[in-house]
Amino acid sequence: MAQRLGGSIGRDVADDTFVVDGALSNSWTMDGDDLLITLPGDTHEIGIDTEIDPSANSKLMGLYASNGMLCTQCEAEGFRRITFFPDRPDVLSTYTVRMEGPADKFPVLLCNGNEVAAGEGDNGTHWAEWHDPWPKPSYLFALVAGNLVARRDTFTTMSGRKVDLAVWVREGDLSRTEHAMESLKNAMKWDEETFGREYDLEVFNIVAVSDFNMGAMENKSLNIFNTKYVLADVETATDGDYDAIEGVIGHEYFHNWSGDRVTCRDWFQLSLKEGFTVLRDQLFSADMGSEPVKRIEDVRVLRSVQFPEDSGPLAHPIRPDSYREISNFYTATVYNKGAEVLRMMRTMAGEERFRQGTDLYFTSHDGEAATCEDFVKSIEQGAGLDLTQFRLWYSQAGTPKVHLTLDHEGDTATLRFAQTVPPTPGQPDKKPMPIPLKLALFDRKTGKHHGEQLVILNEAQQSFSFDGFAEPPVLSVNRGFSAPVAIEREVSSEDLVFLAEHDDDPFARYEAMQDIVVRHLCATLAGSLDDAQRNSGRQAIGAAFSAVLGDAKLDDLMRGELLILPGESYLAEQMLIADPAAIRAEREGLKAWLGQTLESQFVDLHERARAVPGGTSAEAKGARKVKSQALVYLAAGNPGLAARTASAQYDAADNMTDRQGALMVLTSLQTPGRTHKLLDFYNRFKGNALVIDKWFALQASSLHPNVLEHVKALAKHPDFTLKNPNRVRSLYMPFTGTAQGFHAASGEGYRMIADLILALDPLNPQTAARFVPPLGRWRRIEPGRAVLMRKELERIAAAPKLSRDTYEQVTRSLD
Numbered sequence: 001m002a003q004r005l006g007g008s009i010g011r012d013v014a015d016d017t018f019v020v021d022g023a024l025s026n027s028w029t030m031d032g033d034d035l036l037i038t039l040p041g042d043t044h045e046i047g048i049d050t051e052i053d054p055s056a057n058s059k060l061m062g063l064y065a066s067n068g069m070l071c072t073q074c075e076a077e078g079f080r081r082i083t084f085f086p087d088r089p090d091v092l093s094t095y096t097v098r099m100e101g102p103a104d105k106f107p108v109l110l111c112n113g114n115e116v117a118a119g120e121g122d123n124g125t126h127w128a129e130w131h132d133p134w135p136k137p138s139y140l141f142a143l144v145a146g147n148l149v150a151r152r153d154t155f156t157t158m159s160g161r162k163v164d165l166a167v168w169v170r171e172g173d174l175s176r177t178e179h180a181m182e183s184l185k186n187a188m189k190w191d192e193e194t195f196g197r198e199y200d201l202e203v204f205n206i207v208a209v210s211d212f213n214m215g216a217m218e219n220k221s222l223n224i225f226n227t228k229y230v231l232a233d234v235e236t237a238t239d240g241d242y243d244a245i246e247g248v249i250g251h252e253y254f255h256n257w258s259g260d261r262v263t264c265r266d267w268f269q270l271s272l273k274e275g276f277t278v279l280r281d282q283l284f285s286a287d288m289g290s291e292p293v294k295r296i297e298d299v300r301v302l303r304s305v306q307f308p309e310d311s312g313p314l315a316h317p318i319r320p321d322s323y324r325e326i327s328n329f330y331t332a333t334v335y336n337k338g339a340e341v342l343r344m345m346r347t348m349a350g351e352e353r354f355r356q357g358t359d360l361y362f363t364s365h366d367g368e369a370a371t372c373e374d375f376v377k378s379i380e381q382g383a384g385l386d387l388t389q390f391r392l393w394y395s396q397a398g399t400p401k402v403h404l405t406l407d408h409e410g411d412t413a414t415l416r417f418a419q420t421v422p423p424t425p426g427q428p429d430k431k432p433m434p435i436p437l438k439l440a441l442f443d444r445k446t447g448k449h450h451g452e453q454l455v456i457l458n459e460a461q462q463s464f465s466f467d468g469f470a471e472p473p474v475l476s477v478n479r480g481f482s483a484p485v486a487i488e489r490e491v492s493s494e495d496l497v498f499l500a501e502h503d504d505d506p507f508a509r510y511e512a513m514q515d516i517v518v519r520h521l522c523a524t525l526a527g528s529l530d531d532a533q534r535n536s537g538r539q540a541i542g543a544a545f546s547a548v549l550g551d552a553k554l555d556d557l558m559r560g561e562l563l564i565l566p567g568e569s570y571l572a573e574q575m576l577i578a579d580p581a582a583i584r585a586e587r588e589g590l591k592a593w594l595g596q597t598l599e600s601q602f603v604d605l606h607e608r609a610r611a612v613p614g615g616t617s618a619e620a621k622g623a624r625k626v627k628s629q630a631l632v633y634l635a636a637g638n639p640g641l642a643a644r645t646a647s648a649q650y651d652a653a654d655n656m657t658d659r660q661g662a663l664m665v666l667t668s669l670q671t672p673g674r675t676h677k678l679l680d681f682y683n684r685f686k687g688n689a690l691v692i693d694k695w696f697a698l699q700a701s702s703l704h705p706n707v708l709e710h711v712k713a714l715a716k717h718p719d720f721t722l723k724n725p726n727r728v729r730s731l732y733m734p735f736t737g738t739a740q741g742f743h744a745a746s747g748e749g750y751r752m753i754a755d756l757i758l759a760l761d762p763l764n765p766q767t768a769a770r771f772v773p774p775l776g777r778w779r780r781i782e783p784g785r786a787v788l789m790r791k792e793l794e795r796i797a798a799a800p801k802l803s804r805d806t807y808e809q810v811t812r813s814l815d
Ligand SMILES: [Zn+2]
Pocket: 251, 255, 273, 274, 277
């Protein structure tokens, strides 16, 4: 019987290190990177000695060195870079690991499970043996060795077991781990209360690592985190950073059940663990903070990242059909759309029945490598839903479009729906899918609706009638964003203004505000408005903004959301072919007009918010949020005033949210104070890598006309390195969102990103491949720029020795 063991550690097994049942053996051959073992019978004990050099591992997959410590990242296929192994998620094994090394360099030795023995060795060495009783796939293996300190705490589970918790960091960082620990304890409690999931080992460790390709990794009982999602104090982390840490800590912890106890049969099922766990972390964050604000933030991410993905060359279903490199499928589609698909099941079933479905899933598949189909079946049985047609959400890519009209006759309102799922690569024809839409019909006079309804569209065309409306009602639809679809409808701006003022669903209110702006900007960009229409459109937007600014019943966290204009990428999505420069100009023009027209209200808002005492209360967070929003509009409308206000905010700041908000505005302005404050920020936080990442990102994302030159210069800064993924992302990822930089008409921005991909690919292909999608959008960009983008993709494709990661993304983008 031949057993194939995956491996890409770069060399063969040495002749004298392959042992079968205690004796040297030569019953093996190499097939490319894989080791083939041919042995009779079913059971043997195999020993392989492997020598690896973690310090030479720049891909940061497998076992690698970072800042003097050794750590691992094995998902998806990193374990085979440590040793030859059947490196597949459905091969579940129990692991016993012995680590040994110099005690002075590596005083802390951590692995999955519990430490079962430890001791001193010769010549200043020490060792530790760890055992994880839970069978797990190799991608959940983890090991850490280094000079680390821990914040320690305990958690008592619902059945009364005590768990030792530790957050491990480098010595100077200990004071910045309090929030991470609090978040962990909150997550453990929340998962017991909300999903009935209890932790199952004596210890739970989190380790922060500064060189990391991803956000964090859910290795069984030894989560390894990017420092970005662990370290925080008010001086160095924004409110957004605090929220992100809480969300990611929750996410990785929740994987203990949705991912570790029940894992994936193969990587096509990635959304089984990721979509589910994203939904769980979204619900957790909503419960810890403001539910409506969290929902709006999640939808904004979906629309700005996943919708473009779903309409571009890299579109794929949440359960992909094929891949060359699985790293390329850790996408917004698998994660965020995956979560939306599960959320729809929850909406259709209701919370309680959905919980019965997830309970059934956990109990019936505990200890197994399961599939998306297993999950759907559990929800069907446990929640009592028929999901036959709903399964299409797993296999069809593309964002469904729902066209709707509202007719009124007598006292009956009739809604007519038509749904289409656009063609995507490899999927020219689609079938109608079940789309749960929450809606409400408002009485114009009373400003009240007749109760929220849930309608489920499951045909290409459908209509629903509602009685009791003497006057045509105002329709509020897709409330709470109940389905991840694009709604197309004829609606008057009066109705949108009505909803922006009266809708009792916070998301729908936000949506109405967005809609007013999107419709206006798209019509202006299409050239379909005359001056008078353009003017009245702006007046309507101004009135809606003014109402939001003056609404005393709104909390500031929500007000801050309502004041955010739809993003450039979302606006581009509304058009078949987009001109990034025109979108930027029109959006900025509107911002400037609002800043000028509502200047005194924005000044008042800033002043009122400045008077709110600091701290971590929702009120204080809301005040900081609207302060930054006010500055953004003032900067567009009255740069001189904004520069003075921002400088004062910067100088007075005792927290990173205020400081970064002020610096963001200053960085975009052509003002003498700009350089001074950037320098001050740099000197103040020199040596703090995460804050210096912000310093890079602020300059690379700015509205400043010279952003391209700035980024070019920053790439030569002594603090810049291609070896640290956070640093690379902080400089170049924000840059890909700049109309005047990345989309510079000369093509220089595209060339810069292509050069980056080519330079980074040999070092860290996973991170390099992440920069391909911005160039891959060429088909939806105006022809002049599209040619230049395509040219850069072709230049990358022609490079010799391209990694599998980058090659796959580039060829799919060109096809
Ligand atoms: Zn995850």
